[in-house]
Amino acid sequence: MAENNENALAGNAPAKPKPAAPGAAKPAVPGAAKPAAPVAAKPEAPKGGVYKPPVERPDPNPYKDSRCCSFNAWFAERFQVLVPVIDYLKKKEVPKHRHSFWYYFGGLTLFFFLLQIITGLLLLQYYKPTEAEAYASFVFIQKEVSYGWLIRQVHAWSANLMVFSVFIHMFSTFFLKSYRKPRELMWLSGSVLFVLTLGFGFTGYLLPWNEIAYFATQVGTEVPKVVPGGAFFVDILRGGEQVTGETLTRMFSLHVVLLPGLLLLLLSAHLLLVQVFGTSAPIGYKESGRIKGYEKFFPTFLAKDAIGWILGFVLIIYLAVVFPGEIGLKADPLSPAPLGIKPEWYFWAQFLLLKDFSFENGEFYAIIFFTVGAIFWALVPFIDKRASREEKSPVFTIIGILYLAALLINTYRVFAEYGL
Ligand code: HEM
Numbered sequence: 001m002a003e004n005n006e007n008a009l010a011g012n013a014p015a016k017p018k019p020a021a022p023g024a025a026k027p028a029v030p031g032a033a034k035p036a037a038p039v040a041a042k043p044e045a046p047k048g049g050v051y052k053p054p055v056e057r058p059d060p061n062p063y064k065d066s067r068c069c070s071f072n073a074w075f076a077e078r079f080q081v082l083v084p085v086i087d088y089l090k091k092k093e094v095p096k097h098r099h100s101f102w103y104y105f106g107g108l109t110l111f112f113f114l115l116q117i118i119t120g121l122l123l124l125q126y127y128k129p130t131e132a133e134a135y136a137s138f139v140f141i142q143k144e145v146s147y148g149w150l151i152r153q154v155h156a157w158s159a160n161l162m163v164f165s166v167f168i169h170m171f172s173t174f175f176l177k178s179y180r181k182p183r184e185l186m187w188l189s190g191s192v193l194f195v196l197t198l199g200f201g202f203t204g205y206l207l208p209w210n211e212i213a214y215f216a217t218q219v220g221t222e223v224p225k226v227v228p229g230g231a232f233f234v235d236i237l238r239g240g241e242q243v244t245g246e247t248l249t250r251m252f253s254l255h256v257v258l259l260p261g262l263l264l265l266l267l268s269a270h271l272l273l274v275q276v277f278g279t280s281a282p283i284g285y286k287e288s289g290r291i292k293g294y295e296k297f298f299p300t301f302l303a304k305d306a307i308g309w310i311l312g313f314v315l316i317i318y319l320a321v322v323f324p325g326e327i328g329l330k331a332d333p334l335s336p337a338p339l340g341i342k343p344e345w346y347f348w349a350q351f352l353l354l355k356d357f358s359f360e361n362g363e364f365y366a367i368i369f370f371t372v373g374a375i376f377w378a379l380v381p382f383i384d385k386r387a388s389r390e391e392k393s394p395v396f397t398i399i400g401i402l403y404l405a406a407l408l409i410n411t412y413r414v415f416a417e418y419g420l
């Protein structure tokens with residue numbers, strides 16, 4: 001297998017400094033002064049004939065006599081526990097080959113998510129999640145708050161780019177077969193991250209409480225009703241029969257509490273696995289000498305990542321300024337739905353699938369068809385046994401091409417019929 005961190009897995013990882021034996025602490029770094037010698041604990045006199053060994057506790061301040069002068073020594077004294085992690089990151093390497101470009105999209109998705117957190121928290125200062133105030137607060141952010149329009153546009157555009165880049169990340173890791181052993185859990189955690197990202201898009205869409213978002217959510221939340229038990233789920237999501245202010249509050253709490261919590265949890269696991277396994281290389285690349293060398297993760301790969309982030313940020317600012325999203329009319333549940341209601345672009349393929357299955361019980365079969373396809377996709381690492389044996393698996397490449405083609409063609413068909 002062509003992983004860069006075989007060494008780490010094989011035990012060549014930077015030697016962990018042994019934790020100081022309790023009561024006998026050593027300076028963590030050269031240059032730090034020797035800690036004071038611990039006072040030898042006196043053996044207690046046996047009570048009632050039973051000998052109890054003295055409890056050995058670490059010195060609460062092993063560095064009290066330290067006179068360290070360099071920042072590194074100062075830092076290492078205080079964050080001794082992080083020293084092996086930093087050493088590991090310094091040694092971590094990423095393989096270079098002709099597909100290296102695709103390995104920047106995970107980091108880019110992460111960047112857009114961080115931007116979402118920052119702009120989302122700023123929007124929260126003025127946004128009010130109630131039927132009476134949501135639209136007004138949204139217009140207020142756009143028109144009155146200093147740079148409010150920019151923050152809102154950045155949030156909306158970065159949401160689109162986050163979804164776009166997670167699609168690229170998912171398909172590139174699929175085609176490069178990065179999901180193969182031992183990274184199955186990275187793919188599984190990624191699949192949940194993907195669903196959560198789409199959940200963010202869906203719940204955020206209603207928050208401005210404008211006409212288009214209102215009716216799109218009305219249509220979108222109708223869909224699960226066709227499967228058994230679906231109506232119950234829809235009732236909980238909507239907080240009633242229809243999309244109302246109750247739904248808005250629920251979408252809001254999902255958007256700013258539950259989804260961020262879950263995503264952060266899953267993302268931590270995903271990123272931890274990235275560190276544990278390092279970056280993979282396509283099947284057979286190492287054996288056939290197609291790895292053009294290795295570059296240090298820190299700072300080389302990270303610096304290149306940062307260039308991608310800066311380009312992403314420049315693109316967002318450009319889109320926010322040149323193509324600002326419209327405010328639209330306030331949602332009026334009593335008015336008729338405008339023509340051509342459609343969801344956000346990342347749901348177009350599923351939207352068209354429902355339309356294509358327009359025969360009796362068609363929507364039910366469309367959901368079954370879609371769910372089976374999604375479960376198969378999520379379980380690919382366990383099904384594609386050849387890839388896990390480091391053998392090429394063209395059948396799965398073809399399956400990936402079919403999924404991608406269906407997605408692109410259906411998305412294009414909605415665009416051709418409804419426009420943007
Ligand atoms: C912790 C992170 C986040 C917070 C606190 C947050 C907060 C908010 C708030 C307060 C709004 C309403 C203001 C408005 O409509 O402009 C909003 C809207 C929205 N959010 Fe988020 N958000 C977060 C993350 C995300 C993520 C990760 C996505 C998508 C991937 C996303 C997508 C959206 C969308 C599409 C809107 C509607 C934008 C519009 O049309 O103006 N948000 N968010």
Ligand code: HEM
Nearest residue numbers: 103106107109110170173178186187190191193194279280
């Ligand atoms: C919020 C969404 C996500 C974030 C922020 C994220 C972040 C990352 C990062 C930073 C990396 C390491 C760099 C790289 O290889 O690109 C990575 C690797 C990986 N991700 Fe994700 N990811 C996300 C979603 C997904 C999804 C949806 C999948 C697949 C279903 C996935 C599967 C993987 C795999 C298999 C790797 C290992 C790549 C390799 O070493 O070859 N991730 N992810």
